[in-house]
Amino acid sequence: MKCSACKIIAHTSCINVLMERTKFYCKATFRDVGVRQYREQTCIHHHWVHRRSQKGKCKQCGKSFQSKLSFSCKEIVALSCSWCKTAYHNKESCFNLQKIGEECNLGLHSGIIVPPSWIVKLPSRGSFKSSLRKSPKKKTSSKKRSKEKNEKDQKTFVIKPIPSASVKPVLVFINPKSGGNQGAKLLQKFQWLLNPRQVFDLTQGGPRMGLELFRKVPNLRVLACGGDGTVGWVLSVLDQIGITPAPAVGVLPLGTGNDLARSLGWGGGYTDEPISKILSNIGESDIVQLDRWELKVEKNPDAGANEEGKENLPLSVVNNYFSLGVDAHIALEFHEAREAHPERFNSRLRNKMFYGQAGGKDLLRRKWKGLAEFVTLECDGKDMTPKLKDHKVHAIVFLNIPSYGGGTHPWNRTAGGIEPATDDGLIEVVGLTTYQLPLLQAGGHGTCITQCRSARIITTKTIPMQVDGEACKLTPSIISMTLLNKASMLAKRKGGKTNIQQTALETLKVNVDRINMSDYEQHHYDKELLKQAAMPLLVIEVNPVSDLEQVRKLINKQLEENSSSTAENELQTSLSPDWCFVDSCTAERFFRVDRAQEHLHYVMDIASDRLFILDTEPSTLPQTPEDETAFPSPAASNKQSNSLLGEETTPELSHLLEKTTDGILKAAKLGDLKMLKELHSQGFSLLSIDATGQTALHYGSRYGHKDIVKYLIASAPASILNMADNDRGQTALHKAAANKRRSICCMLVAGGASLTLPDHQGNTPRLLALQAEDHELAAYLESQEHFQLVSEDLETVV
Structure with a gap:
């Protein structure tokens, strides 16, 4: 097998030996560092590979490489970088790593290559990762890499570009069947010269996936390799997606007629011209308009x-x-x-x-x-x-x-x-x-x-x-x-014309929406509900290269200018001093951006069409699975628990006069929130229990009725959270963990439920999650146990 990214050739049976014994890994085409740490290491390191044959000349001494043709010869004649293609003789006098340095500039095509630091691998859907429990890095096999690339039903990667006027990344779409099947050979050549993750085979799902993945990249360009039908396909998908501004499309003619390619100056057909030269022409091409x-x-x-x-x-x-x-x-x-x-x-x-x-x-x-x-x-x-x-x-x-x-x-x-x-x-x-x-x-x-x-x-x-x-x-x-x-197309630059570099990126107009703390606590597990609950605050114009620290200053300044003397307007435009940015596009759920990391992020890193900010005190936020660096709220007091996730609340004194009824339990079993509220308003106690000692919260957690659980946490006394049944000695959190109710576990923990109470068999909620084979839920509960123990120790000291 041959790797098109680093040009290593190995027997299929030798691949595991190459990785495990020799410790050779293919160049990293993306970052797998979690949804928060991707900006902490953005430089690209050289990927040195020993070569038994090498074309060209040594960068140090300028002499050619002498490659031996014998297959039995195992002599290493050169070391070359898979990214920048720089090569040196395998001699100490030529290859000195200290002088060369670790950082790679990506070589000749650095202006159109998508750096691996821009592509961030997301946690698997429903993941309960925590930065406090960093798992060791696993060795990635070729089968696993192939599986990751072919995952089409699940969003696996997200693009986090660093805006720059000089970088114009090019997405390459190849139709292998066009022009006598030339595309199959070109696919490997593009993967060698560029980041393989910016090269797409159109027979594997079409252009939509690649265009949607890179839609937020500024100065994006597209190279369609195929016939005129391939270009039309790419343009039609751009219409459907609605990228603004739409990327300019260039053509590498592989079809029969190639009339559009001829009109744009790319010729009537590809005839073995060096791909490196074509990429250089694409990077320096002019943008023209095409009527459609x-x-x-x-x-x-x-x-x-x-x-x-x-x-x-x-x-x-x-x-x-x-x-x-x-x-x-x-x-x-x-x-x-x-x-x-x-x-x-x-x-x-x-x-x-x-x-x-x-x-x-x-x-x-x-x-x-x-x-x-x-x-x-x-x-x-x-x-x-x-x-x-x-x-x-x-x-x-x-x-x-x-x-x-x-x-x-x-x-x-x-x-x-x-x-x-x-x-x-x-x-x-x-x-x-x-x-x-x-x-x-x-x-x-x-x-x-x-x-x-x-x-x-x-x-x-x-x-x-x-x-x-x-x-x-x-x-x-x-x-x-x-x-x-009108579509933007790339026309080949004619000889003699000077290349006018773009000096600045276009200003972005961004809608800023505010999320209240109560809404965040109530809907932190549901993106769509939070988006609906957010209120428009203002519209800002920002430079794409501005980091979040600069955006914060801009928002505060504009709020001061917009505030008026009337109390109503001042209330609408005012924010607490501790407001924070919320990432709405990286993970499955919203999570806060650490104030200390705002200088590392850009607006489009955390926003799609709207920028969300959270108007709250950070210390009162509940922990969510993707909220990796935020501290969870400590075990809440009765007053905090009654207001947390708040919907309708009643005074605590009223619980002393409430009556018990089986109707409360029946409503919880059926998930009938309306019935539960009516019974509560008639004076029936939410602490009602049956013969087995189970409360409405037990049944709501067991059967997965989120609305019931939210109402009970908000309206019932805090003691309901840790009430155990007679049969197994289990709390509502035990029931939720045993039945793999992840969202409900998160709600109960945020409400103050104990994570360390054992049942009659000595099992905590975490152990029940392990028995149910939900290891991600177990990892989340374990991290919360740590926070809860720390909080209890602090309260004891006080």
Whole structure:
């Protein structure tokens, strides 16, 4: 097996020996340091690999490497870094680690590589990790790495970019099947030159996953390796995701026609040009705009019976061209033949030969000589049908780019009037005959009909049509074409032009929302509820390179400016001095950002579309599984427990006069909160117990009724938290842990439930979680036991 990231080759059976005995590990393409520590180590270290063969010259002495061709030779001739590709002779005089240093600058393509420090591995879903119990680093096998990369149903990584005007990361999407299967070879080359995690195989789920993962990276660029259909696929997914601003898209032409790539200056097809040179061109390319047109199809109600066909076009957006008639008929025959015999279409030359043969047959048949009799064309409201009939066209082509059909130029610039452009909001309409089609390859042109901003086509017969090379037969229809949007594309920089570097990043406009302490305590386990409970506070404009310390000053300054003399406005804009930032996008749940680490984080590290801040005292926060560095609240007093997670509370004196009833227990079993509240309001005690000594909190915790548990913690006396049943001597926390009710365990611990009380068998809640094989819950409860013991010791000292 060969690793495309570090170019190590090993027998499958030798991989474990290589890792365990030799202690060789592949270069780290991401950080696995927890959701809080990812900014503590952002520098990249060299990844030195011993090489038995090496091309190029030694950086120290400048001499070439002498590689021996014998397979039995085990001599190490060089050491090279898998990141920056720097190589040295395997001699002390050349390779001196102290002089070279540990930090790597990522080499020639540092401006487009995504550093491993930007990619943070998240804890597994539902993880109860705690920084107080750091597990030892595990050796990562190749099978495990492969499994991690293929986890598509679970969010495994998050991108935490360091904003910089000089870094323009490039995402590479490769279609291995395009252009005679060239993409399969290029995939490994890109993974060697870049971070493998910024290179995506389109056959493994398409471009959506990669684009969504990197959507917050500033100055992002995309390289689509494939045909024009691959580029259209990437652009359509960008439309669906709605990234703002959308990244510019470049093209490495691997398809048959590659007309869009030709129009942008990338050539008609990849011909073994060094990938390193292509990446350099992508990094220095210009950004141009490309008009994109929307097609809407309706059934023609006035058309009679016709031959079978499709009721919709294969694509609804035009990037290159849309045509109907003889050329679409040839494209349809090509697609049908390729689907029937894919092995016959494994090179560009064979594909073009098929087009030539099919075009020759149509030249003789002249099947679509009467196309204008079945088509009505309106351009910008003007009827252009008479012109189509005068020229007896066999095909109508709507050109959005100058190139068509593999590099031809149907639009006659001399006779057409206005010079066509990709961003002028106009589409060129050209008529073609079967005589003009073959002449296009020799530099000929079609008949220029018009340029327009909208078009309407009405057909009365089933006619072959194609959109960007995707063909079908469309039943009689009414087709409307209008401008959809403009896409940012990368055009190859022409020689002689100076490279103008971007000097600054665009300012971000961020909505800041405030979360109250009571809402945080009540809904800390549920992201969506907290988002709904948050209140808009203000809108700020911030530089993407500003850290959270600077953002804090900006927020405080703007709050002072916004505050007025009226008490109402002052109340709405005031914050406690101890407010803190809340990370809403990294983990499954919200967690606070440590005040001492604010200088390490940027706004987009902790926010997606909204920035949340918590208006509270840090010492009163409950511990949540992802809240790794925050201290939990100590065992709460009766007063604190009654108000914690507060919903409706009643005075403690009223409990002395309450009556017991089985209805309270029944409501808890069924999860009927309305019934429980009504009984409580009628004077029935929430401390009611049955014959086994179980309370409503026992049943609510056992059956997983979160609303019941929240209400009981808020409204019942604090003694209910540690009441044990007669049968097993278990509290509500025992029941929740035994049944793996993680959220309820978290709520009970926050409310002040004891973690160290044993049942009749001597089991604490943590031991019951272990018996239930929920090791993450057990780890969480163990960390809370430590906090609770510390808190009790402090109270004893006081």
